[in-house]
Amino acid sequence: MAVRVTQNMLNSNMLRNLHNSMRNMDKLQDQLASGQKIAKPSDDPVVAARGMFYRSSLMENEQYTRNVDEAKSWLDMTDSTMDEVGNVMKRIKELLIYSGDGAISPEDLKTMASEVQELKNHLGTLANQQINGKYIFAGTDTNKAPYDAAANGGKGDFVNTNSSLINLEVSQNVFVTSNVNAQNIFNFPDNANNMFKLLDNIITELSNGRSAAQFQQKADQQFDKLLAERASLGANVNRVELIAERLKTQEVSISDLMSRNEDANMAEVMTDLKTQESVHSAALGSGARIIQPTLLDFLR
Known part of the structure; x- marks a missing residue:
């Protein structure tokens, strides 16, 4: 049975994926700024306990x-x-x-x-x-x-x-x-x-x-x-x-x-951040195509 995909579903999925992408970039930026793998114990309980x-x-x-x-x-x-x-x-x-x-x-x-x-x-x-x-x-x-x-x-x-x-x-x-x-x-x-x-x-x-x-x-x-x-x-x-x-x-x-347990690999973090920025840009580009055109677009 085919599932009908509505415009709202497309918009919701696009926003959720954008939020996830931004959350991943925020985590990587925190690691780059602090030099630490985790910011709070819930990020990785094992690393926190060892620390x-x-x-x-x-x-x-x-x-x-x-x-x-x-x-x-x-x-x-x-x-x-x-x-x-x-x-x-x-x-x-x-x-x-x-x-x-x-x-x-x-x-x-x-x-x-x-x-x-x-x-x-x-x-x-x-x-x-x-x-x-x-x-x-x-x-x-x-x-x-x-x-x-x-x-x-x-x-x-x-x-x-x-x-x-x-x-x-x-x-x-x-x-x-x-x-x-x-x-x-x-x-x-x-x-x-x-x-x-x-x-x-x-x-x-x-x-x-x-x-x-x-x-x-x-x-x-x-x-x-x-x-x-x-x-x-x-x-x-x-x-x-x-x-x-x-x-x-x-x-x-x-x-x-302690350094091996908690310190982030800066080269790896920078590489992951660049990759995530590319993914985020691609998500923004695909999102621009998904959003339904408005009546104003046809009145130009």
């Missing part, structure tokens, strides 16, 4: 990178401070050896006592080293100074007993330590015989005009422990640097995957 996943992964990677940067800052500050502590201990060891020289006068020994006192004060300053307002040798009590100049009868002592480590997450379920156990440095082997108490004993002997050479072994033990802790710190620094490099590589990989 959300990649963005979430990128945000996590950025947070891990910030944690690594913070850990590196703490470790670098700790390393430089421990290096300075080592230099102080070297000088003290030199003074202890020098004090054993029988030709040294009591007055010279008292002068040496003054120098050791200043070195001790400097060690107290180093023990209270801060980064971003937090004490790096206080364990998790980062808001309390670990060295108190008024402790031990005004002589000054390391009063912190917190040995907890600060861990930062640098990958999923992967943590790194950003500080050191200061008890192994300033409170070694215990608070009664720590670094500052040793210096107090040295100062007492030298102030009385006596040699303090008998403390050389204990000073060596303190220095050796400091070197061991610094070696452990160096291993931790190396690990953090390797993690930082891996996070940089992951950032590039995730960004590349």
Whole structure:
């Protein structure tokens, strides 16, 4: 059975096809202007879902990178401070050896006592080293100074007993330590015989005009422990640097995957747009022939 095609049907089909053509051109023009395959999730739910996943992964990677940067800052500050502590201990060891020289006068020994006192004060300053307002040798009590100049009868002592480590997450379920156990440095082997108490004993002997050479072994033990802790710190620094490099590589990989998923192929889009413009022009041309002539066309 034949279907009668009316003029209204021709006009409706022509308008519908023109609308579809314009809609396709609008979509291609949006892709060309934005550089993105989709403008809203309904354009392609799969691309949108993958894009959300990649963005979430990128945000996590950025947070891990910030944690690594913070850990590196703490470790670098700790390393430089421990290096300075080592230099102080070297000088003290030199003074202890020098004090054993029988030709040294009591007055010279008292002068040496003054120098050791200043070195001790400097060690107290180093023990209270801060980064971003937090004490790096206080364990998790980062808001309390670990060295108190008024402790031990005004002589000054390391009063912190917190040995907890600060861990930062640098990958999923992967943590790194950003500080050191200061008890192994300033409170070694215990608070009664720590670094500052040793210096107090040295100062007492030298102030009385006596040699303090008998403390050389204990000073060596303190220095050796400091070197061991610094070696452990160096291993931790190396690990953090390797993690930082891996996070940089992951950032590039995730960004590349996100670009492949969302970015439009500009050459392909421009070609499709040119093709669609040709189709639209052809549709307009055929539409001009379909529209029914009016009475005015016959009255010319």
